[in-house]
Amino acid sequence: MTKRPTLKVSKTDAAKRQLETAIRLWFFSGDPVSIHTLAAAAHQILHDLGKKRGVPAILRDLPGVRVERKKELRALVSRYENFFKHAEKDPDRLLDFNPDATELLVLDAVFTYESLTHEVAPVLSTFKAWILIHQPRYMNEEDRVKLIERLNACSTDFTRMPKAEFFTYHQSVLMQLGVVYQNQSS
Numbered sequence: 001m002t003k004r005p006t007l008k009v010s011k012t013d014a015a016k017r018q019l020e021t022a023i024r025l026w027f028f029s030g031d032p033v034s035i036h037t038l039a040a041a042a043h044q045i046l047h048d049l050g051k052k053r054g055v056p057a058i059l060r061d062l063p064g065v066r067v068e069r070k071k072e073l074r075a076l077v078s079r080y081e082n083f084f085k086h087a088e089k090d091p092d093r094l095l096d097f098n099p100d101a102t103e104l105l106v107l108d109a110v111f112t113y114e115s116l117t118h119e120v121a122p123v124l125s126t127f128k129a130w131i132l133i134h135q136p137r138y139m140n141e142e143d144r145v146k147l148i149e150r151l152n153a154c155s156t157d158f159t160r161m162p163k164a165e166f167f168t169y170h171q172s173v174l175m176q177l178g179v180v181y182q183n184q185s186s
Contacts, residue, residue, distance in 0.1 A: 011048075011049055012049065012116065012117060015043075015046050015049075015113065016042070016124075018042035018045075019038070019039065019106065019113065019123075019124065020123040021038055022036075022039040023106060023124065023126070023127045024123065026102070026103075026163075027127075027164055027166070027167035028163075028164050028167070029163070032097070032099035032102065033084055036080055036097075036099065036102045037081070037084045039102055039105050039106045039109060040078075040080070040105060043057060043059070043060070043105055043106075043112070044060075044081075046109055046112040046113055046116065047060040047061070047112065049116055050116055053116060055115045057109070058112075059077050060074065077105075080095070080097055080101060083097075103135065107127070122171060122174045122175075125170075126171060130166055130167075130170075132148070133147070133148065134159070
C-alpha cells in the first residue's frame with residue numbers, strides 16, 4: 001500500500017477550506033446541517049485567531065453588547081453548532097433548526113477572515129457579493145452601492161439570478177479580472 005503524503009495545513013488555511021466548502025454547498029443547495037457545521041468550525045478557528053491578533057469576530061466577541069447579556073447571546077449563536085457536534089447530554093433531543101442563521105455566521109466568518117489575512121478569496125468574495133445584493137440589511141450601504149454599480153456594468157439582473165447560476169457567473173467574472181484561485185485539490 002502506497003503511503004499518501006501528509007498535508008501541512010495552517011489554522012487559517014483550515015478555516016478557509018471549511019468556509020469555502022460551506023459556501024459552495026450553500027450556493028448549490030447542499031445539506032443545511034453540514035453547511036452550518038463547516039461554517040461554525042471555520043468561524044470558531046477565525047474567532048480564536050482573531051482574539052490573539054485583536055481582530056474580533058462579531059458574533060462571538062459581541063462588541064457593544066452588555067457584559068451581563070454576552071453569555072446569553074453566545075449561547076444563542078452556538079446552539080446549532082453545539083447540537084450538531086455533541087450528544088452526551090441530550091441524545092434524544094430534537095432541534096428546530098433555522099438554516100437562515102447560517103448566512104450571518106458565514107458572513108461574519110468571511111469578514112473575520114478578510115480582516116485577519118487581508119486576502120480577497122474568490123469564493124468568499126462571491127458569497128459576500130450575493131449577500132450584499134440579496135440581504136442589504138446586513139451590509140454597509142456604501143459598500144453595497146459600490147458593488148451594485150460594478151455588477152450593473154455587466155448588464156445582468158443579479159437580483160433575479162438563482163444562487164448556483166450567480167456563483168458560476170461571479171466566479172467567471174473574478175477569473176476574467178485575474179483573481180487567482182488557491183489550489184483546493186491538495
